[in-house]
Amino acid sequence: MEPDIDVxxxxxxxxxxxxxxxxxxxxxxTVRAAxxxxxxxxxxxxxxxxxxxxxxxxxxxxxxxxxxxxxxxxPAIKIIAISxxxxxxxxxxxxxxxxxxxxxxxxxxxxxxxAELVSALxxxxxxxxxxxxxxxxPTI
Numbered sequence: 001m002e003p004d005i006d007v008x009x010x011x012x013x014x015x016x017x018x019x020x021x022x023x024x025x026x027x028x029x030t031v032r033a034a035x036x037x038x039x040x041x042x043x044x045x046x047x048x049x050x051x052x053x054x055x056x057x058x059x060x061x062x063x064x065x066x067x068x069x070x071x072x073x074x075p076a077i078k079i080i081a082i083s084x085x086x087x088x089x090x091x092x093x094x095x096x097x098x099x100x101x102x103x104x105x106x107x108x109x110x111x112x113x114x115a116e117l118v119s120a121l122x123x124x125x126x127x128x129x130x131x132x133x134x135x136x137x138p139t140i
Contacts, residue, residue, distance in 0.1 A: 008049035037061025071100035
């Protein structure tokens with residue numbers, strides 16, 4: 001099994017996924033990425049993130065289902081749902097919180113917005129059960 005990671009970013013749009021990973025990595029966190037919920041679950045079989053950042057509308061396993069499955073499989077993982085909504089379906093971020101997300105961000109958001117949420121959730125994780133040898137991460 002790989003060492004645990006700080007953040008797993010699940011986003012089907014490659015450019016945004018790369019931007020999120022780069023921004024979080026620059027803050028000093030260990031970050032992995034997946035293009036959809038199915039790949040995220042596969043990643044979580046070998047390494048557990050402290051925080052999951054997931055889009056809502058994705059192919060294969062969409063974000064709400066990923067949140068539900070993650071809550072059942074790994075209840076300690078903190079979850080941030082992100083979405084731009086859908087002109088047809090509307091805004092599912094409130095539903096994401098009902099499914100178990102700890103926080104939600106409406107697209108577009110800034111890197112600072114995401115980093116602030118990740119820092120806050122990372123601090124909650126650190127206070128409740130710090131992993132051995134955990135690095136201290138800067139807050140914004």
